Amino acid sequence: MKLIIDAMGGDRGLSEAVKGVADASLEVDSLFVIVGDEEKIREELAPLEADHAKIDVVGAECTVEMTDDPMVILGSKRNSSMGVGLKLLKEDGDAFISSGNTGALFTGASAIIRGAPGVKRAAIATILPFEFPILLLDSGANVNVIPEYFVEWARLGTIYAKNVLGVEDPAVGLLNNGTEPHKGGQTRAEAYALLSDLPGIRFVGNVESSELAHAPCDVLLTDGFTGNVTLKLIEGMSAYFFSTMKHIMTESVLTKIASVPLSGRVKELKNVFDPTEYGGAPILGLSKPVIKAHGSSGAQAITAAIRRAEAFVRSGATEMIIEEEKKAGERSGEK
Amino acid sequence: MKLIIDAMGGDRGLSEAVKGVADASLEVDSLFVIVGDEEKIREELAPLEADHAKIDVVGAECTVEMTDDPMVILGSKRNSSMGVGLKLLKEDGDAFISSGNTGALFTGASAIIRGAPGVKRAAIATILPFEFPILLLDSGANVNVIPEYFVEWARLGTIYAKNVLGVEDPAVGLLNNGTEPHKGGQTRAEAYALLSDLPGIRFVGNVESSELAHAPCDVLLTDGFTGNVTLKLIEGMSAYFFSTMKHIMTESVLTKIASVPLSGRVKELKNVFDPTEYGGAPILGLSKPVIKAHGSSGAQAITAAIRRAEAFVRSGATEMIIEEEKKAGERSGEK
Numbered sequence: 001m002k003l004i005i006d007a008m009g010g011d012r013g014l015s016e017a018v019k020g021v022a023d024a025s026l027e028v029d030s031l032f033v034i035v036g037d038e039e040k041i042r043e044e045l046a047p048l049e050a051d052h053a054k055i056d057v058v059g060a061e062c063t064v065e066m067t068d069d070p071m072v073i074l075g076s077k078r079n080s081s082m083g084v085g086l087k088l089l090k091e092d093g094d095a096f097i098s099s100g101n102t103g104a105l106f107t108g109a110s111a112i113i114r115g116a117p118g119v120k121r122a123a124i125a126t127i128l129p130f131e132f133p134i135l136l137l138d139s140g141a142n143v144n145v146i147p148e149y150f151v152e153w154a155r156l157g158t159i160y161a162k163n164v165l166g167v168e169d170p171a172v173g174l175l176n177n178g179t180e181p182h183k184g185g186q187t188r189a190e191a192y193a194l195l196s197d198l199p200g201i202r203f204v205g206n207v208e209s210s211e212l213a214h215a216p217c218d219v220l221l222t223d224g225f226t227g228n229v230t231l232k233l234i235e236g237m238s239a240y241f242f243s244t245m246k247h248i249m250t251e252s253v254l255t256k257i258a259s260v261p262l263s264g265r266v267k268e269l270k271n272v273f274d275p276t277e278y279g280g281a282p283i284l285g286l287s288k289p290v291i292k293a294h295g296s297s298g299a300q301a302i303t304a305a306i307r308r309a310e311a312f313v314r315s316g317a318t319e320m321i322i323e324e325e326k327k328a329g330e331r332s333g334e335k
Numbered sequence: 336m337k338l339i340i341d342a343m344g345g346d347r348g349l350s351e352a353v354k355g356v357a358d359a360s361l362e363v364d365s366l367f368v369i370v371g372d373e374e375k376i377r378e379e380l381a382p383l384e385a386d387h388a389k390i391d392v393v394g395a396e397c398t399v400e401m402t403d404d405p406m407v408i409l410g411s412k413r414n415s416s417m418g419v420g421l422k423l424l425k426e427d428g429d430a431f432i433s434s435g436n437t438g439a440l441f442t443g444a445s446a447i448i449r450g451a452p453g454v455k456r457a458a459i460a461t462i463l464p465f466e467f468p469i470l471l472l473d474s475g476a477n478v479n480v481i482p483e484y485f486v487e488w489a490r491l492g493t494i495y496a497k498n499v500l501g502v503e504d505p506a507v508g509l510l511n512n513g514t515e516p517h518k519g520g521q522t523r524a525e526a527y528a529l530l531s532d533l534p535g536i537r538f539v540g541n542v543e544s545s546e547l548a549h550a551p552c553d554v555l556l557t558d559g560f561t562g563n564v565t566l567k568l569i570e571g572m573s574a575y576f577f578s579t580m581k582h583i584m585t586e587s588v589l590t591k592i593a594s595v596p597l598s599g600r601v602k603e604l605k606n607v608f609d610p611t612e613y614g615g616a617p618i619l620g621l622s623k624p625v626i627k628a629h630g631s632s633g634a635q636a637i638t639a640a641i642r643r644a645e646a647f648v649r650s651g652a653t654e655m656i657i658e659e660e661k662k663a664g665e666r667s668g669e670k
Binding site: 140143144175177184185208209210211212213214224225226228229230232233234235236237238239240241244245248249251252254255258259260261262265266269 | 475478479510512519520543544545546547548549559560561563564565567568569570571572573574575576579580583584586587589590593594595596597600601604
């Protein structure tokens with residue numbers, strides 16, 4: 001197996017990405033290719049404890065920045081670390097991991113890796129960080145949707161949840177503004193009807209956002225706009241809560257002492273909501289696995305994303321997706 | 336001034352609504368009409384401390400339940416407490432307050448009270464409960480939107496924030512999946528362009544949901560679907576967070592003792608996120624004020640909604656909205 005890692009473009013810099021690969025090399029049975037500023041990568045890598053024989057470094061001219069227009073990946077920055085990484089994936093790689101610009105990664109992957117045969121629209125599947133995590137798709141790529149996308153994403157999400165995340169018989173919900181089947185406008189009402197009648201999918205109906213903390217489903221379907229708002233609101237709310245709690249707990253000598261027996265449990269709760277703990281967000285529906293690691297991934301998060309990518313490749317989920325979409329195409333052809 | 340209050344349909348029952356009116360009668364200079372089960376209302380009201388001379392009771396046949404289809408308000412349940420209340424408002428009332436079914440209230444108000452002259456589409460404006468509260472519109476009524484609605488809601492929200500909530504020069508933001516002007520699909524990109532060029536509106540651009548806790552704006556524009564998801568996610572997240580904190584703080588004798596110096600401040604934070612503390616959500620753009628009190632409003636929340644309704648009427652915001660929309664209509668006619 002050959003896993004390709006973009007060392008550039010993340011918020012926390014090249015050294016964290018390199019450290020993440022070095023650590024992964026000691027436990028994951030794969031070859032690794034780190035792409036980016038070759039000299040700096042080699043400099044960072046040399047002193048680290050790693051299985052150096054398994055790690056290769058490939059240079060790239062430039063970096064796609066977070067603020068760049070996604071289209072640069074196909075134009076002025078096609079030779080960036082992200083662009084080079086995607087090309088290496090296409091040639092003979094097994095998966096690509098980047099913590100860079102999400103839009104550029106989706107655009108580049110869709111154009112260079114291309115969709116898996118039979119897939120209409122790839123989606124970004126992000127794990128919502130709750131005590132019982134939920135796989136949300138689409139979490140940002142497709143602002144405009146049709147009912148058929150939800151149906152396809154139900155299949156993609158179910159395969160990934162079952163075979164990569166290890167969820168037995170995943171429950172699939174549709175994010176909506178009420179639980180009744182007609183809710184959420186025409187697109188969602190039509191999607192509800194289609195999903196209710198979908199072979200091999202355990203559809204549990206509409207899910208309201210107020211319920212997300214209470215394990216309403218394993219896979220949650222929505223459009224990329226609402227998905228993005230949901231994801232960022234969870235991040236923003238939990239960051240606000242924990243920074244306010246920290247403030248409360250450290251306000252005075254008294255509260256600092258009082259907080260000692262509580263801080264371990266508050267820390268645990270905080271970790272539940274840490275988006276970098278979940279091994280990254282796969283773009284589902286491509287011909288080969290591409291994983292978006294969180295923008296603020298440190299070494300640990302990169303290692304977790306590598307583990308996830310390895311599990312993704314090993315599971316054969318991409319092949320299953322191609323097989324399922326082929327069957328679905330045949331079924332709709334029969335009608 | 337005559338304020339009409341629906342005693343039925345809320346989650347916490349008639350007695351809380353009646354108590355809320357009784358308390359309000361002691362401080363708010365207005366007549367009050369309570370609508371619902373007349374016998375029960377009189378029974379609850381009689382022993383309460385109240386300015387009884389200012390309170391009238393009107394009977395109604397039935398109640399719109401939370402689970403009812405919104406259309407019942409115009410059909411089988413047109414003589415419900417909500418239906419009767421809206422008719423009383425139309426005849427000679429000044430504002431109507433209900434903690435019942437939101438969809439039915441919006442449908443009934445739109446049909447019976449009707450939009451203010453010049454207003455294309457009324458919207459529900461809910462206060463997002465943060466340290467610096469944000470007026471969100473639309474928070475549930477309009478799933479499908481066009482750019483012109485956002486423009487209109489910017490004017491409605493600004494007038495309400497300034498004249499009823501007392502915000503000086505309100506900052507208006509557009510909820511989006513990125514800060515760049517082109518973000519969020521065509522409707523939002525067009526809205527961004529229109530809002531940037533709107534006389535009398537302080538548009539601060541796109542706002543991401545991750546920023547909501549950090550006072551990015553006073554008025555936040557979005558479609559009713561995303562608004563509903565946002566609102567309910569904030570409620571669900573804060574409920575989850577505070578119930579988990581309570582669990583942590585009361586786990587053992589040790590943590591209970593340790594929590595004593597912290598609990599006051601945690602309670603304060605919890606109150607910030609209590610949606611019933613904010614005096615209800617007005618439907619903006621109607622010919623007369625209609626306020627949706629939170630479904631789980633207790634007496635205090637009803638009193639707060641009455642205070643807010645009184646301020647709404649006294650401010651003349653409805654007349655200002657009519658004036659502004661007339662001017663806007665003339666401006667667009669000139670083009």
